[in-house]
Amino acid sequence: MKILVALVVSFFWISSIDLGTIRADFEKAGNSKANTEHLYNLLKGYDKGDPVIQAYKGAAYSLQARYTTDKKDKKELFVAGVKDIEAAIKSAPNNMEIRLIRLIIQENTPKILKYKTDINTDKQMILKNFSAQHAAVKGLIKRYATKRSAVFTASEIDKLSK
16 A cells, blocks of 8 residues: 555655746756756656657766766666767757757866767857747756856857847
8 A cells, every 4th residue: 555655645646746946946956966866866757758858867877987986886776867968969859958958068068978960060050040939948058157157258149148
């Protein structure tokens, strides 16, 4: 009986994941291990099929890999994260939020992992389609480009600010 109650509670908890909360948690995840673990724990059981949330789940796995000391676990987390991000891109190739998530992960991944091939493509798609995005996605893009990114030029950041 306890298992049934736990399953019902976890179903409602997982199905009530709010995209706004995930976005905010994702932005905080880059700042600390605790924030990364929070996002990872929030999304690790998610399997509903929304490509945006799937991309955030992949990002959470990739970020969590930074804090794992066991090399095998680190590799497995990173590979699982990349797999989720790439599956999300495949499901929704024109979604700029997913493209931003991949750009962020690729920009912040060590070169040795060889996961940097789509940075320029994603950046150009984001710049081209920026004006058509929802306000929340525009804000996420602007904050990342102005405060944390090294790939956006000053003129590109200026273009995003208009």
